[in-house]
Structures are given as C-alpha cells and as structure tokens.
Amino acid sequence: MTGRPPTTTLWRPTGPGELALVRESRWRAWPPRLPEQPIFYPVLNEDYAIRIARDWNVKHDGAGFVTRFEVETDLLSRYPVRQAGGESILGLWVPAEELDEFNAHISGRIRVVHEFR
Numbered sequence: 001m002t003g004r005p006p007t008t009t010l011w012r013p014t015g016p017g018e019l020a021l022v023r024e025s026r027w028r029a030w031p032p033r034l035p036e037q038p039i040f041y042p043v044l045n046e047d048y049a050i051r052i053a054r055d056w057n058v059k060h061d062g063a064g065f066v067t068r069f070e071v072e073t074d075l076l077s078r079y080p081v082r083q084a085g086g087e088s089i090l091g092l093w094v095p096a097e098e099l100d101e102f103n104a105h106i107s108g109r110i111r112v113v114h115e116f117r
Contacts, residue, residue: 007070007107010042010092013052015061019112022067027110029103033096040094040102042071044081046113048089054116066114070107 012030014022021031033040043049049066057064079092094102 004107006073008073008076010044010069010071011046011049011113012042012067012069012110013049013057014065014067015057016063016065017061019065019067022110028106030099030110032099038096040096040099041082041091042069042094043089043091045088045090048091050114053114058116062117064116065112067110068113069110071102072105072107075102075105 018031022029025031030040043052046066046068053064053066076092079094081090082093083090
C-alpha cells in the first residue's frame, strides 16, 4: 500500500489581490510572480506570517491574510531557507520560474487561517 508523501506546513502572508488569484485557482496554487517579484517567499512559522499580514499588508493593502498549506517535503530541500531578521524570521526562496512545479507539489488546499483589516 502506498501512502501520500510526507508534507511540510508552510504559511504565506498575503494581501487581497493575491488572495483573489488563489481563490480563482480553487485554493490549489499560487499565482505567477509579477516581473518585479523574482521569488516566491513562503514562511516557516505562523507568527512571522501574522506579523507581516497584520503590520505590512493591512497598512499597504487595507487587509492582510495568513494562509497555511502543505507541500511535499522532498521538494523543499532544493530551496534555501533564508533568515530575514531574527532567529524565527525564516522563509524559503522559490524562484519565480519554478513556481508552477512548486504548486504541483502542494498537497490539499491553501487555507486562510487569519484575517486582519
């Protein structure tokens, strides 16, 4: 009997525009990056995602959302973990040109777990 591959939980703080595109994908994929966005940056802990959604997205977009999703663990080894500040401020750098493959390894749906206005 074969089971599902192991997954890792990731979070992504997002604004209303990006979230609308995720909704259009039926909660299964992240939209392509814009030309000024060379990387897709999911984060490794919920607290960091909350801070970005609450303190940055609300200020700039009027609303901020924290999403949670599962990605097959084996895929993640190819993306470096980057520290953006303190010890717990960690994320993955996924090159924009690899986002389609990254999306193909999302297990289940992307879920909104926090909303700030």
